[in-house]
Amino acid sequence: MFDLDSWTEIISSIRKNKLRTFLTGFSISWSIFMFIILLASSNGAKNGVMTTFGSRDVNSISILGRTTSIPFKGLPDNRKIELDQKDFDLINNQILQKEFISPCITISATASHKSDYTTVTLVGVYPEYTNINGIKIKDKQGRFISGLDINKQRKVAVINQRLKDVLYQNRDPVGEDIIINKLRFTVIGVFDETSSTSIEKAYIPFSTSQLLFYGGWGFTSLAFTVKNLNTKKSNERFIEDLRSRLGSLHQFDSKDEQAVDFSNQLDTYLQTLGIFNAVNVFIWVIGIGTLFAGIVGISNIMLITVRERTREFGIRKALGAKPYSILRHIVVESVVITALFGYLGLFVGIGLNKIFGLFLEKNVELASLAIFENPSVAISTAIGAMIVLVIAGVFAGYFPARLAVKVPAVEAMRAE
Numbered sequence: 001m002f003d004l005d006s007w008t009e010i011i012s013s014i015r016k017n018k019l020r021t022f023l024t025g026f027s028i029s030w031s032i033f034m035f036i037i038l039l040a041s042s043n044g045a046k047n048g049v050m051t052t053f054g055s056r057d058v059n060s061i062s063i064l065g066r067t068t069s070i071p072f073k074g075l076p077d078n079r080k081i082e083l084d085q086k087d088f089d090l091i092n093n094q095i096l097q098k099e100f101i102s103p104c105i106t107i108s109a110t111a112s113h114k115s116d117y118t119t120v121t122l123v124g125v126y127p128e129y130t131n132i133n134g135i136k137i138k139d140k141q142g143r144f145i146s147g148l149d150i151n152k153q154r155k156v157a158v159i160n161q162r163l164k165d166v167l168y169q170n171r172d173p174v175g176e177d178i179i180i181n182k183l184r185f186t187v188i189g190v191f192d193e194t195s196s197t198s199i200e201k202a203y204i205p206f207s208t209s210q211l212l213f214y215g216g217w218g219f220t221s222l223a224f225t226v227k228n229l230n231t232k233k234s235n236e237r238f239i240e241d242l243r244s245r246l247g248s249l250h251q252f253d254s255k256d257e258q259a260v261d262f263s264n265q266l267d268t269y270l271q272t273l274g275i276f277n278a279v280n281v282f283i284w285v286i287g288i289g290t291l292f293a294g295i296v297g298i299s300n301i302m303l304i305t306v307r308e309r310t311r312e313f314g315i316r317k318a319l320g321a322k323p324y325s326i327l328r329h330i331v332v333e334s335v336v337i338t339a340l341f342g343y344l345g346l347f348v349g350i351g352l353n354k355i356f357g358l359f360l361e362k363n364v365e366l367a368s369l370a371i372f373e374n375p376s377v378a379i380s381t382a383i384g385a386m387i388v389l390v391i392a393g394v395f396a397g398y399f400p401a402r403l404a405v406k407v408p409a410v411e412a413m414r415a416e
Helices: 004-016 018-051 085-094 129-133 147-151 161-167 206-213 232-250 265-308 310-318 323-362 364-370 379-405 409-414
Strands: 060-065 098-113 116-125 136-142 156-160 177-180 183-192 201-205 221-226 260-264
Touching: 018 265, 018 323, 018 379, 060 265, 085 098, 085 221, 085 232, 098 129, 098 161, 098 206, 116 161, 116 206, 129 221, 147 206, 156 161, 156 177, 161 183, 161 201, 177 201, 201 206, 232 260, 232 265, 260 265, 265 323, 265 379, 323 379
Parallel strands: 116 201, 156 183
Antiparallel strands: 060 221, 060 260, 098 116, 098 177, 098 221, 136 183, 156 201, 177 183
């Protein structure tokens, strides 16, 4: 049984060898501290970059008609590809992977309220667009476009926070008028859209935008989300197949990549994710190397400790102490030092990450410039690192002590 006297002896041993204990503890604290900082920095950079995707669905694709660059079946090049209802029907009815879909009409317009005015990006969409671009209506600030708005071609608008700040300042704009290109609309909601915070933006019903600003026919782009495309290869096959179908529909060569432009969120997301997975592996290699360096430091210092106390162990054995009690004493001393200083390094590392995270929350502009957000480490990872260190502490004390207790008591007492 490990009684109070044994603990008192361990504490006394640590106090007698303050420099040795400090060097051992510093090695442990520094290794786990650097491990936590490296992982948190990697996660912070990854979170920051992933934020640039905004709240949009990562499986979203947008199609935009361009100009052909290759002649096809007697038709000349440089033909303008106009998207219309048949493109919508193709994707909506024939593409099995499709989830949500919305045609879009995007124009630059002038918006005003009383004496304030600004340039706004005006987008006509379906209600499903919220699922495609991750639009979130701010708490108690209205609603998004509904199916009834589409059917009745209502002149209503949902504006973003930036447009609200420009035209309405601190007033509630819901229910207020907004003049867009000399036409009167009613504001029905205010939204958050992480991907579009730098511009003034407003959404109106697609049917209204088509009637008022697009001649009652066609649209500028077609946005939709897809499912079951989780790899780069499956994503490329899908785009290739869709380009071929659109080529048959609009009579252009399926190899003509300039005819139709695909804004593929998933492809960009997978590429970015691949880069950070590689960086994460690199960080883990460095972190594990740092931990290993700390473990080697523990082993070396404990080896020196055991050699310094060989004579003491010999005297104990001569007085009747069992090898197991000596072995246990050294192992527990090693574990105590490892756990204590390991926890200290862990606490400081996590604490600094928390402080830095709070600083970034209060300085959003600085965080966006640095592309850094929420630097943190999973609790399971931190606990795992501590367990590895404690186990290392056991072995660091066990092997040197095992060699020491094998030395006969007479020879051990002769040691200098």
